[in-house]
Amino acid sequence: MPIWARPEPAVRRPRFTRDQIAAAALEIADAEGFEAVSMRRIAAKLGAGTMSLYRYIATKGDLIALMGDALLGETLLAEDELPADWRAAIAVVARRTRSALLAHPWALQSALGDAAAAGVELGGPNRLCRFELALLALSGAPLTSSGKLDLLALLDDFVYGHVLNAAETSARTAAAQAVGDDQQAPAEFLSEQLLSGRYPRLQALAAEPDAPRLADASRLDERFEIGLAALIDGACARLGGG
Amino acid sequence: MPIWARPEPAVRRPRFTRDQIAAAALEIADAEGFEAVSMRRIAAKLGAGTMSLYRYIATKGDLIALMGDALLGETLLAEDELPADWRAAIAVVARRTRSALLAHPWALQSALGDAAAAGVELGGPNRLCRFELALLALSGAPLTSSGKLDLLALLDDFVYGHVLNAAETSARTAAAQAVGDDQQAPAEFLSEQLLSGRYPRLQALAAEPDAPRLADASRLDERFEIGLAALIDGACARLGGG
DNA sequence: ATCGAACGGCGTACGCCGTACGCTCAACAT
DNA sequence: ATGTTGAGCGTACGGCGTACGCCGTTCGAT
Numbered sequence: 001m002p003i004w005a006r007p008e009p010a011v012r013r014p015r016f017t018r019d020q021i022a023a024a025a026l027e028i029a030d031a032e033g034f035e036a037v038s039m040r041r042i043a044a045k046l047g048a049g050t051m052s053l054y055r056y057i058a059t060k061g062d063l064i065a066l067m068g069d070a071l072l073g074e075t076l077l078a079e080d081e082l083p084a085d086w087r088a089a090i091a092v093v094a095r096r097t098r099s100a101l102l103a104h105p106w107a108l109q110s111a112l113g114d115a116a117a118a119g120v121e122l123g124g125p126n127r128l129c130r131f132e133l134a135l136l137a138l139s140g141a142p143l144t145s146s147g148k149l150d151l152l153a154l155l156d157d158f159v160y161g162h163v164l165n166a167a168e169t170s171a172r173t174a175a176a177q178a179v180g181d182d183q184q185a186p187a188e189f190l191s192e193q194l195l196s197g198r199y200p201r202l203q204a205l206a207a208e209p210d211a212p213r214l215a216d217a218s219r220l221d222e223r224f225e226i227g228l229a230a231l232i233d234g235a236c237a238r239l240g241g242g
Numbered sequence: 243m244p245i246w247a248r249p250e251p252a253v254r255r256p257r258f259t260r261d262q263i264a265a266a267a268l269e270i271a272d273a274e275g276f277e278a279v280s281m282r283r284i285a286a287k288l289g290a291g292t293m294s295l296y297r298y299i300a301t302k303g304d305l306i307a308l309m310g311d312a313l314l315g316e317t318l319l320a321e322d323e324l325p326a327d328w329r330a331a332i333a334v335v336a337r338r339t340r341s342a343l344l345a346h347p348w349a350l351q352s353a354l355g356d357a358a359a360a361g362v363e364l365g366g367p368n369r370l371c372r373f374e375l376a377l378l379a380l381s382g383a384p385l386t387s388s389g390k391l392d393l394l395a396l397l398d399d400f401v402y403g404h405v406l407n408a409a410e411t412s413a414r415t416a417a418a419q420a421v422g423d424d425q426q427a428p429a430e431f432l433s434e435q436l437l438s439g440r441y442p443r444l445q446a447l448a449a450e451p452d453a454p455r456l457a458d459a460s461r462l463d464e465r466f467e468i469g470l471a472a473l474i475d476g477a478c479a480r481l482g483g484g
Numbered sequence: 485a486t487c488g489a490a491c492g493g494c495g496t497a498c499g500c501c502g503t504a505c506g507c508t509c510a511a512c513a514t
Numbered sequence: 515a516t517g518t519t520g521a522g523c524g525t526a527c528g529g530c531g532t533a534c535g536c537c538g539t540t541c542g543a544t
Contacts, residue, residue, distance in 0.1 A: 004431060014521075035355065038501065049523035051503080060502065109354050111410060113277065128441055135443040145447055150461065153407065154469045161403025165395065168353060189244060199370055201377040205387055219392065227396045230476025231469060238468045256492075280530065291494035293532080302531065 003062040004069075004124050016046060018056050022066040026104075029067065034106030037067075068110040069124030074100040076129055082137050087232055089137035094155050094228055097130075101163040105171075108164055147239040154235050158227055166220050173217055245304040246311075246366050258288060260298050264308040268346075271309065276348030279309075310352040311366030316342040318371055324379050329474055331379035336397050336470055339372075343405040347413075350406055389481040396477050400469055408462050415459055 003018075024045045028037050039060060043050040057063050075097045082089040101107045123131075131152075138148045194203045245260075266287045270279050281302060285292040299305050317339045324331040343349045365373075373394075380390045436445045 039503080040501080043523095051505095051524080052522050054503075055521065108350075108406070111406070112351050112354065125435070128435060128444065132441040132444050135447065139443070145450055146461075149447075149458070150465055150468065153465055154472075157403035157407050157465075157469060158400050158473075159403065160406050161399040161401065164350070164353070164402050164406065165399050189246060193367070193370060199374045201381070202370065202374050205377065205391075208387055216391070219388075223392055223395055223399075226392065226477055226480045227399060227473060230396075230473050230480060231400075234472025234476040235468055238472060281532080282530080285494095293495080293534095294493050296494095296532075297492060 003058070003065055014056070016048065016052075016056060018066060019070075020046065021053060021056055021063065022070045025063060025067050026070060029106045030104060034109045037063075039063075064110050064113075065124065068107070069126045071100065071104055071107050071110070072124070072126040072130055074103075076126065076133060079133075079136065082133075084140075086138055086140040087236075090134065090141075090151070090155065090232060091228055093130075093134050093137050094159050095224075097156075097159050098163060098224060101159070102166060105167045108160065108167065111160075141236070143236065143239055150239055151232075151235050154231055155228075158231055162220075162224055162227065166217075169217055169220070244366075245300070245307055256298070257294075258290065258298055260308060261312075262288065263295060263298055263305065264312045267305055267309050268312060271348045271352075272346060276351045279305075281305075306352050306355075307366065310349070311368045313342065313346055313349050313352070314366070314368040314372055316345075318368065319375060321375075321378065324375075326382075328380055328382040329478075332376065332383075332393075332397065332474065333470055335372075335376050335379050336401050337466075339398075339401050340405060340466060343401070344408060347409045350402065350409065353402075383478070385478065385481055392481055393474075393477050396473055397470075400473055404462075404466055404469065408459075411459055411462070 021042060024042050025037050028041055028045065039053055040050050042063075043053055046053075053063075057066070075093075077092065077096060082092060134152050135148065138151070141148065141151075143151060191206075193199065194206055197203070263284060266284050267279050270283055270287065281295055282292050284305075285295055288295075295305075299308070317335075319334065319338060324334060376394050377390065380393070383390065383393075385393060433448075435441065436448055439445070
C-alpha cells in the first residue's frame, strides 16, 4: 500500500523514473516554495503531459512522500563520519538533520497534511536508513533498546520543533525586510500593544537597555546546541544510563 | 499590516465578527481536518455568501492567522494556576500547550505555509498573552532576560516538535486501523525491508523479545515529561543559572 | 420627510488545482 | 503481417481563492 511497496512500473519502456519526478518536484519546491509544486508544474518541467505522471505515482500524496524521503536522504552520513563517542555521534546526526531541514524550509510541510499521511505510512527507505544510522551512533550508549528509541524520538522532537520555529522566525524577518514600508505597520502594532499595559513583563523586557530581540535569528545556532546537549545528557540520565 | 493591527470594519452594522468566522473555521477544522476549511465551507456554515467574508478578512492567510491565535487562546492559564516554583510553573505552561495542540492536530498546519506566514507577522494577542504568562512563570528563575527568552524558545521548540511527531505517529496508527486490510501491506513491506539485511540493527531491534514498538504511542506522555525535565534543568544550567 | 451617497452582501467569473476517463499509436509477441 | 497491450496524454469535472461590480439598505444632511 505505501508507495515504496509497489515496484516502479518498468513494464515496457518508461520515459521517467520516480526519482526524476521527485527531483523535479524538489527543484520546484526549493525555488518557489512547497505550494508551487503541482502536477502540472512538474510535468511541464519534465516536458511531459500532466497525466503521464500518474503512470508512476498513484496520487499527489505519494509524490509528497517521495519528496520527504528524498530530503531525508540528505541527512544521511557515511559510517566513518560518526565519531566514536556515542554522545558526539548522535549530536552529529542531529546537527546534520537540522541543517538539511533548514536548507529546505518546505520540509515540514511535506510531513504534515492528510495527503502526506496517506502516503507516508511507515516511512521510506531513507527514513529507515536514518534510523539505522542513528542506532549505529548509539551503539556504545549505556541504554536499553527502548531507551535508545526514546532518546532518538526525543531528539527528533527537538530538532523538528527547532526547525519549525526557526522557519517561522526567518520567514518573519524575511517578510519584515520585504518592501521596507510593510515593516512599519507590524512594528507599530507591536509597540502599541506593548504600551497598552496588558503585557507588563513583555513591556519591561522590551524596555531593557540590552534589549534582547524577541525573535532573534542570531541565537538560533547557540540555542540549538544548548538544547541538544541538555537533551542528550538529561534524557540519558533519566532513561537509566550514565 | 497584520490583521490584528486593522480594526474590525464595524462601520455600519456588520452581520458577522471575526471571532464568529474564526470559530466556524475552527469547528470545520476540528470536525473534518484543516484542508476542509475553505471560504465556501465557512460561508455556508454561517449562512453567508462566500465573498461576504472578505468584508471582514483580507485574505485566507488572515483567517488562518486568526485560527492559530484562537487556538493559542486555549493554552492560556489564569495566574493563580501557576505553581510558585518556577520550574513547576513553566512545566505547567508547556504541558498545557502540548495538550491544546494535541487536541487540534491541524494546529501546526496553520503555522506553516506561505498563506499563514503572510498573516502571522508577529503573532496575535493570544500569542503575546502566552508570552507574558510564560515570563510570569519564569519570574523567579535565576536567569538573565535573554536567558529566559532562550529557555522559552527551547521549550517551544521541544513542545512543537513533540506534537508534530506525535501527530504523525497517531495518524499512522489511525490509518493502520482503518480498513484492516490496508494494514497488511505496509507491515509486510516493513518486515520485507527488515529481512533484506540492509538494516541489521533495526532488524535486531525488531527481533528482541520485549520488542519495543518503533512508533509507540503509549510512551508519548512519559517521553514528553523526560524531555521537559531534561530541557528545563539542562538548559537552565547551561544558560548560567542554578 | 426626503434624498444622495456610501457601504455591506454577494453573484459571477477567472485561472489555478487534483485527477477520472478514454483515445491514440508505438512496440512487442506471435 | 497482424493483434494486443500499455505508455502518453487531451479533455473535462468539481473544487479552490479571490477580483470585480451590481444591488439594496441605511445613514447623514437637508
